[in-house]
Amino acid sequence: MVWRNVKWPIYHLFVAALALLMLYPVLWMLFSSFKESRTIFVTADSLFPTKWIWSNYVDGWKGTAGRPFMDYITNSLVIVVISTIGAVISSSLIAFGFARLSFKGRSFWFSIMMLTLMLPHDVVLVPQYIIFTKLGWLNTILPIVVPTFFGMPFFIFLMVQFIRTIPKELDEAATIDGCNKFRLYIQIIMPLIKSSLATAAIFSFYWRWEDLLGPVLYLNSPEKYTVSMALKMFLDSESASNWGAMFAMSIVSLVPVVAVFFIFQKQIVQGMSTSGLKG
């Protein structure tokens, strides 16, 4: 019966060690951001800095390409906020239509929606670029935010699955009380699917915050650059070898992502694990 006593400690030791191994790269980056730039690689194999250098954050915060890092954060936030509002509102509207209204051609459009979910973005990348260029949208955030106002298939799918779990009797009761479809959507369904709206908002935040391709294609003056592009510029100016500042700002760029993750982890985990199971 010795086994029973040692089984759990061994299990936890193993799982925790594996978790540490997984997180090691992130910890390495975190601690490197406090090392002296010239010592980062000499001491790459020791995790903790011998001397804690806070000035990396001060240097990094001064930014790159002549603009303070705060500007890039502001640019990213503007894109994230606008596109998240667009994605959540339009996707929920569309999801309500698919999940609750019956009309001719519904299943046809639903299959089209599911197909676009699997469509590789590369196929429309070039023509979209050309169309947006012809529209004169180059060097504006329009090509990045406008498409989100037409529904994001992944979010629509997520919300449709969620709305289907709400009993239909609710709709009938509301309709008898004289509620039209739009009020039904706003006043009855929307409040009930709050958690899937939150899930969509969180994922939208992640994707926009981390997006590099959109800004690389469409933004070409540094005063419009996002955080991702600022980090890329740090990397490109590697000759200056201000590693410390680069790592420091990399950490800064991850703070909102990790913070949102820890605040909403229950929602995120649920949203992720249910997305694959039904349907």
Next chain:
Amino acid sequence: MRQYSSLRRNLTGYAFISPFIIGFLGFTLIPMFVSLYMSFTSYNLFTSPRWIGLDNYTKMFFDDPKYWNSVKVTFLYVFIGVPLRLIFALFVAMVLNTGSRMIGTYRTLYYLPSIIGGSVAVSIMWRNLFSNEGVINSALTAIGIGPISWFGDPNASLVMLISLSVWQFGSSMLIFLAGLKNISPEMYEAAGVDGANPVRKFFSITLPLLSPIVLFNMIMQTIGAFMTFVPAYIISKGEGGPMDGTMLYSLYLFRQAFMFNNMGYASAMAWIMLIMIGMLTVAVFLTSKYWVFYESEGGK
């Protein structure tokens, strides 16, 4: 009267989904036709497209070793990376699928890398982990292999990219974990009474019951892996090097379109990618009836 109400019902439905239809036409369907047309032209964005028939396709297949190299690199990336990622995801999901109270914490820790994985910061970090004096080389030197020139050897740099993708197994793991929770413990107990060992239980209970989820993960991960761009772009600083060792299909397409202004050629590449992904997905679906088990069918 009745006709009127059904018309009204249809109109209401379409009003709700109209953003999707407009977006689909404007941002997907029309661009797809444009892309198909452009794939038969030579177009540099500045002069009008010139019809050249199948030239882009013949050049791609017969006269562009760089294209075939990008196909090779991408296939290696997808067909090594995705299975490793799924095996790892399933392994961790099974390890975590115990009654332990710590599971929430562990799940969070294992999922964290996937949440930050798409960011430029992580690609920069990965690049530096593998640099000549980096952590990975110190560790390899310590155990007597290496140092390896990760940025000099095309195969080594591909390993670097694949390892980054395997590291982000979190979302598949969560989906597997949810699937494992749905398998009733009685199944395992009954098998245990019949004398089945853990390996047997895995192959006769866990894997068959999980197979629809494996299918789902496999398709979504394969499509995602085919389109990988950011890590290759950042790790190779946009060059796809060394010796095109990290020149993934998407990166090569991007370079053709936006560095060399070969819009027609890039469009042709995009269509071949669509066809390859389509064929792969269909193949997976067709073979799935031999290995995917649906409980409702009531038997193997």
